Amino acid sequence: MSFRQFALNNIRRNASTYIAYFLSSSFAVMIFFTYLVFINHPDILKAPTVFYGMTLASLITFFFSFLFILYSMSAFLKARLKEFGILTILGAQRKQLNYLIFLENIMIGTASVSTGMFCGLLFSKLFLLFGENILDLKLAMYLPMQAIWITVASFMALFLILSFMTTIFIRQRKALEIVQGSNRPKKEPKASIWLALLSAISLSCAVYLMTQDGNENIALAILFDIIGVYFFFTQLSVVIIRLLKKNRLFSWRGLNLLWITELAYKMKDNARMFFIITMVTTMACSTAGSVLAVQNYGDNTYTEDPFAYTISSTRKQDSTKNVISVTQKIEQTLRQKGIAYQRFSSNTIGLSFKKVGYIRFIRHTEYLEMAKALSLPLVSLQDREVLLFNSPLVTREDVSDKLTHLTFENQQLTSSLGKIKIKDHYTKSLFPSEYVAVVNDKTYDQMVHALSSEPDIIDHRYHYLIPSWDNHAIPDTNSIELKIGLELQKWYDSLSVNENELLDGYIDSRAQNHYTYKQLTSIAIFIGLFIVAIFSIFIASFLYFKLFIDLQHDQRYYHELSKMGLSLKEMKRAVTKQISILFYIPLFFAGIQTLVGLSTVNPLFSSKTNTLTSGLWALGIFTAIQTAYLLIVRARYLAQLKRVMV
């Protein structure tokens, strides 16, 4: 038997030990490959703006594959430490041992890269279909040469690096340590009180800084948060568990003694992993939360706009030119399709105010016409009284309900009109993304008069209300509204206006706007979802691995207890408590971090879009997925432990 045969036989006959390592490596390869197939798709490459995000995501994927494989590898080596010990005692040289590890890694690496790519090919078709659905693109299957060579090169390099790292890992250990393997009793987890205090202080600092304003505070808060969470897992958690243990009323009761002590070890052993998981989960949930918020904002721009079309008219009269009328085109199109519409015209001026910012003013008479059709309040107004509509789409912080008067920024207006009283205000969007103020005609004319020195202050617009087009739900790609919107856009884009012609306005179609917005964001959403999926799978696999590394130890542990009279039911309870804590503690921290993080970006979105809600949604989904994993892992783990119960 040559040494190479020995290595091969070693793998073949140790299949059960290798299978977990092999499968997880294949899995990492498969994910990475599928992703590459997707981003290198010729149709995706045509949109270069998204490519940057995609590349970033692929780097993240690779980084996690790397961590994941490194982790499975070290787990796998620990299980085999004893075998290396025996070989050392039999007189195997370091060189031979290194060679053995190297050969094994290359064999497993080759096998898992090919398996992973094969599965990836099958999987990518599914993935492309999924992408087609989300992105509204046709994505045909193709031969992904680029993806193949990138995957092969990067993962084979990864396995090479890992085999070198393994040999270093082995070299650091003494033969005796290796022979004893992982059977030696573990020392009680130690923690420094000072570092635990540091953790507690850092966490409170982070919380305090978060409540303060200012960007530099946020950066500091994040720094404190990271320090705090890191030392929470490595130190504070151990201290807390030790305090729990010291409280004998609690710890010397029922199963508590069993799971608490085990938990202390598991926490300390996995502290770094928990830290990474917490950070990754935070990233994933924040990504998902922001993506949901972005999507939500896009949807709101559609549902909050009462008018299907808004034409901003340029209205430069020039009798020498041939006028192309946008309004005529719209009306003609609508009449052709037999769609009833109402047209409103508005003459508005936009003015700046102290504290509130930009507000668009409309005459009372024009407002009344719209109000009748839109069932808005019909209110009569005195001079210098205003009816204020805060659009829920405005991204500024809404302070208007705290004000009783509006103060002009403009000196001229202040001197001629003074302050304007807010009679009432509503949160409703008349013109999207703008505050709208209604004043009576006299006040309006006064304002125009005061500003008469400035040219072109009045904006003329036409608004089309189409009662049959309900905007409560997002239009799908087959809706008439979107079709006509796209048609008009096409007409508008195809116009070649020459010198003798003049366009009398711009079309703003809410359905078409929403569609464009959606196309831009859907790729971001797709990437976001993908990253979240990958993270959650990796995290669950990490935990799964961790549990199964300790399985032998735990089996012995529960076997002994079972002999003493620990019943199956009690074992299940203790194990469930332990696993749940391992799964949910990082999630708990990630949850807080996500919600705090998202609430700081909330002002970037409109008041209608609450990032906290979308963050909660993301967290909820994440928790649901993790719970599903937890149930699977728990079932498998319990099945293994059940075997040793007598």
Place this chain on the structure above:
Amino acid sequence: MGMLEIQKLSKIYNGKVSTRALNNIDLTIEQGEFVGIMGASGSGKTTLLNMVSTIDTPSSGKILINNQNPHQMKKNQLAQFRRRQLGFVFQDFNLLDTLTIAENIVLPLTLEKKSLREMDQKLKAVAEKLGIVEILNKRTYEVSGGQRQRAAIARATIHSPVLLLADEPTGALDSKSSRNVMEMMEKINQTDGTTTMLVTHDPLAASYCHRVVFIKDGELYNEIHRGQNRQEFFQEIIDMLSFLGGNAHELSAVRV
């Protein structure tokens, strides 16, 4: 009626070749008795102990502990029976190294949710009896083998079991510790009247028993009773063993 009644007990391991590990064993252990089971490796003594400790089920026959048949109980009920009625001492101590000695000892009581005061009281009593008070807060890997085994005995007896089962308790100990551990078991048997069944192939350990039962090839072979003199009993055991299995030195290292 004895504390432990074994009636026509047989155990057959089914495999490619069926092995009859135990054949028609009848044995009664009276309340307060200290009985040793001896036999060569593979004679079936550990199988017998496993049946009595309810971690293995007999193929036929009956075992009654304190007039209860544990093999008819449901799994959870059985677990409860084990931790209330039985105490175990193993060759490799089976202490959990994640717990301190004290925590290991009170473990059966915490599972029963006894009050803290009762636990402290019992812990103190048993630790004083076994001379392990000063190591109570140490971890298992910080104390010697003999101390560990004494801690294991403390754990096995803290809940006053009706039957104490010991599987080669001196198997991993040096002769001084062995003596010490056996003296402790004898003491517990004498002061608390705990019925004890000891499986061993160490004649020194067996010499502390009231009665030693010999098993050969899965069947009861013989039994000898202890007279006044332990030294004499030890010699009788050695003679019996050499008679049983040929050479005395094959069976165990003689430690006098």
